[in-house]
Amino acid sequence: MNPSGLESLIEALRCLPGIGPKxxxxxxxxxxxxxxxxxxxxxxxxxxxxxxxxHCQRCNTFTEGDICERCxxxxxxxxxxxxxxxxVDMNMMEQTLTYRGMYYVLMGKISPLDGVxxxxxxxxxxxxxxxxxxxxxxxxxxxxxxxxxATAHYIxxxxxxxxxxxxxxxxxxxxxxxxxxxDSGTLAQALRERKICxx
Amino acid sequence: MNPSGLESLIEALRCLPGIGPKxxxxxxxxxxxxxxxxxxxxxxxxxxxxxxxxHCQRCNTFTEGDICERCxxxxxxxxxxxxxxxxVDMNMMEQTLTYRGMYYVLMGKISPLDGVxxxxxxxxxxxxxxxxxxxxxxxxxxxxxxxxxATAHYIxxxxxxxxxxxxxxxxxxxxxxxxxxxDSGTLAQALRERKICxx
Numbered sequence: 001m002n003p004s005g006l007e008s009l010i011e012a013l014r015c016l017p018g019i020g021p022k023x024x025x026x027x028x029x030x031x032x033x034x035x036x037x038x039x040x041x042x043x044x045x046x047x048x049x050x051x052x053x054x055h056c057q058r059c060n061t062f063t064e065g066d067i068c069e070r071c072x073x074x075x076x077x078x079x080x081x082x083x084x085x086x087x088v089d090m091n092m093m094e095q096t097l098t099y100r101g102m103y104y105v106l107m108g109k110i111s112p113l114d115g116v117x118x119x120x121x122x123x124x125x126x127x128x129x130x131x132x133x134x135x136x137x138x139x140x141x142x143x144x145x146x147x148x149x150a151t152a153h154y155i156x157x158x159x160x161x162x163x164x165x166x167x168x169x170x171x172x173x174x175x176x177x178x179x180x181x182x183d184s185g186t187l188a189q190a191l192r193e194r195k196i197c198x199x
Numbered sequence: 200m201n202p203s204g205l206e207s208l209i210e211a212l213r214c215l216p217g218i219g220p221k222x223x224x225x226x227x228x229x230x231x232x233x234x235x236x237x238x239x240x241x242x243x244x245x246x247x248x249x250x251x252x253x254h255c256q257r258c259n260t261f262t263e264g265d266i267c268e269r270c271x272x273x274x275x276x277x278x279x280x281x282x283x284x285x286x287v288d289m290n291m292m293e294q295t296l297t298y299r300g301m302y303y304v305l306m307g308k309i310s311p312l313d314g315v316x317x318x319x320x321x322x323x324x325x326x327x328x329x330x331x332x333x334x335x336x337x338x339x340x341x342x343x344x345x346x347x348x349a350t351a352h353y354i355x356x357x358x359x360x361x362x363x364x365x366x367x368x369x370x371x372x373x374x375x376x377x378x379x380x381x382d383s384g385t386l387a388q389a390l391r392e393r394k395i396c397x398x
Contacts, residue, residue, distance in 0.1 A: 005263055008240075015240065044242075048204055062201065064204055
């Protein structure tokens with residue numbers, strides 16, 4: 001018995017990740033009853049972003065130009081290429097303030113259950129990018145999940161034979177981590193990949 | 200370092216209730232990366248709803264016309280007026296399939312902490328509606344929360360002297376409820392408002 005415009009709004013809000021019918025209804029009422037200026041901004045922002053945002057032709061992240069700011073920067077080391085799953089992961093890498101190379105954002109990961117294989121992920125574009133003759137080392141910074149690992153393995157198998165260096169970020173006990181609270185898989189890896197002290 | 204259109208979208212998504220910066224970012228990436236048709240529908244639906252949805256002049260719920268379908272229906276009993284806090288509550292009442300009267304939707308409740316008093320809630324409109332000469336009984340179906348109770352008390356004090364009947368939905372052990380799992384406040388009320396058996 002909701003008016004059709006309201007039903008359409010509730011239905012449309014359900015396309016947001018993690019939002020079910022109850023939340024969508026609550027959001028729709030909130031927008032219409034308590035925050036019409038916010039709703040206006042939301043509608044405008046979604047439509048503007050759809051029109052303005054595309055993928056960087058070099059690193060595949062979101063950008064409004066052809067090339068994103070990072071790829072266009074002359075201050076970054078073009079010999080290093082860090083492969084991450086998402087723009088969020090790229091931001092996390094940047095926040096370490098220790099990496100000054102380039103990026104390639106997969107915008108996903110190999111995930112057969114979701115129908116995402118190497119082709120759907122566009123790994124051929126990464127191949128072209130990594131083999132531009134300038135990149136010397138590809139640093140795989142995909143997650144240490146099953147899918148992230150599978151993606152890293154696939155990229156390694158794809159790039160290694162072409163003569164470009166491929167590395168993987170280290171796995172181990174987190175900084176500040178206590179052994180008591182670290183899962184045994186992580187601890188086992190940390191043990192296996194132990195380093196000689198005093199080096 | 201996100202492009203500005205993306206930042207605007209993330210910021211705009213935060214006007215949704217319960218959505219913080221992390222969720223907003225995840226939603227924005229999802230819309231742009233995985234569900235552009237959904238994003239288009241969302242943007243269109245928000246802007247359409249803003250333009251099309253207003254409040255029913257009689258019951259104050261959301262509608263696209265001047266008067267909502269329920270208020271316009273000749274099949275409903277115009278002598279009963281049920282006061283609820285939100286359109287969701289109205290739908291809940293309808294789902295009982297036992298109420299055939301009219302509604303008035305407050306679109307909120309008296310809540311001094313949020314700066315919502317009788318005036319902000321527009322209780323004068325309810326007053327006009329309830330005293331139209333046709334309504335014989337106003338059924339208060341606000342929540343049994345502090346704010347809902349305060350709202351019910353205020354409306355009672357406002358309407359009782361005008362000679363219109365004012366009732367409150369019953370409070371007690373829920374249907375299917377077991378005493379072991381009912382809170383003591385509810386149980387105390389159920390005891391105080393006990394009914395004579397066999398009536």
